[in-house]
Amino acid sequence: MSGIVNTIIASYQETSRTPPEIDCCLNYLPNNDFNMTFKWATSFKENLKMDVKGRCFVSGVPGSFYSRLFPSKSLHFVHSACSIHWLSKVPEGLEDNKKNVYIRNPCPLGSKNASDPLNRESCHYWSLLTDSLLDLVSEGIVQESDVDSFNLPFYDADSEEDDDDDETCRLNFGEMMASRKRSITEPMLVAHFGDAIIDRLFEKYAHNAAKYYIAARSCNKMTVNFVVSLSRK
Numbered sequence: 001m002s003g004i005v006n007t008i009i010a011s012y013q014e015t016s017r018t019p020p021e022i023d024c025c026l027n028y029l030p031n032n033d034f035n036m037t038f039k040w041a042t043s044f045k046e047n048l049k050m051d052v053k054g055r056c057f058v059s060g061v062p063g064s065f066y067s068r069l070f071p072s073k074s075l076h077f078v079h080s081a082c083s084i085h086w087l088s089k090v091p092e093g094l095e096d097n098k099k100n101v102y103i104r105n106p107c108p109l110g111s112k113n114a115s116d117p118l119n120r121e122s123c124h125y126w127s128l129l130t131d132s133l134l135d136l137v138s139e140g141i142v143q144e145s146d147v148d149s150f151n152l153p154f155y156d157a158d159s160e161e162d163d164d165d166d167e168t169c170r171l172n173f174g175e176m177m178a179s180r181k182r183s184i185t186e187p188m189l190v191a192h193f194g195d196a197i198i199d200r201l202f203e204k205y206a207h208n209a210a211k212y213y214i215a216a217r218s219c220n221k222m223t224v225n226f227v228v229s230l231s232r233k
């Protein structure tokens with residue numbers, strides 16, 4: 001966000017114009033802990049290249065981006081990072097995608113194959129989540145039918161497993177991955193399974209990620225990001 005604000009300010013300075021007042025509205029789902037967001041807003045202001053005290057404001061906007069969040073024609077610039085693949089509803093054709101919580105080979109939506117560049121990013125972060133949920137099924141904590149009907153909006157190809165490396169690195173890696181994946185998926189998991197399982201689930205996830213340390217770590221080698229820029233006519 002500081003990058004965006006700095007760019008706007010710089011573009012005004014280049015043409016000797018006075019930078020405008022800037023209102024940064026941060027949207028997230030209502031269950032988000034906005035306290036954390038607002039604490040972070042202080043460091044955001046520290047990263048700004050010019051003193052915008054009294055000229056740059058931050059506010060939180062709770063709600064889904066699938067509903068109207070702002071009055072019409074009230075925004076000049078909208079930035080959404082890694083979010084809009086969270087669809088408003090589960091697409092049709094996923095009924096047979098049982099025992100997987102993500103889109104796995106063969107892709108039930110029919111577009112992925114072995115030559116697909118995304119295949120090289122064959123991390124199995126989401127396989128680990130499937131495995132961890134199935135562990136809870138075998139412990140009687142989660143219903144199998146609930147896992148069958150749960151689908152995350154991620155594509156993830158299969159990958160080879162490996163089981164080598166130092167134990168401490170493995171455990172640290174497992175915990176780090178569990179914490180990252182929890183921050184991304186917790187609202188969806190809670191909505192589907194309830195919050196009672198979450199701590200146990202991510203303990204399982206950390207354990208499973210540590211077990212498949214090498215294969216999981218290898219996915220850091222390549223990430224594909226699509227950047228789309230739209231201008232209103």
Ligand SMILES: C[S@@+](CC[C@H](N)C(=O)[O-])C[C@H]1O[C@@H](n2cnc3c(N)ncnc32)[C@H](O)[C@@H]1O
Pocket residue numbers: 027028029063064065066080081082083086183184187
């Ligand atoms: C992968 S995270 C990216 C977060 C941040 N933009 C970033 O780049 O670090 C996507 C976030 O979008 C949130 N999200 C999903 N659906 C949403 C919706 N309909 N409205 C608002 N936020 C949503 C999810 O809870 C998740 O935390």
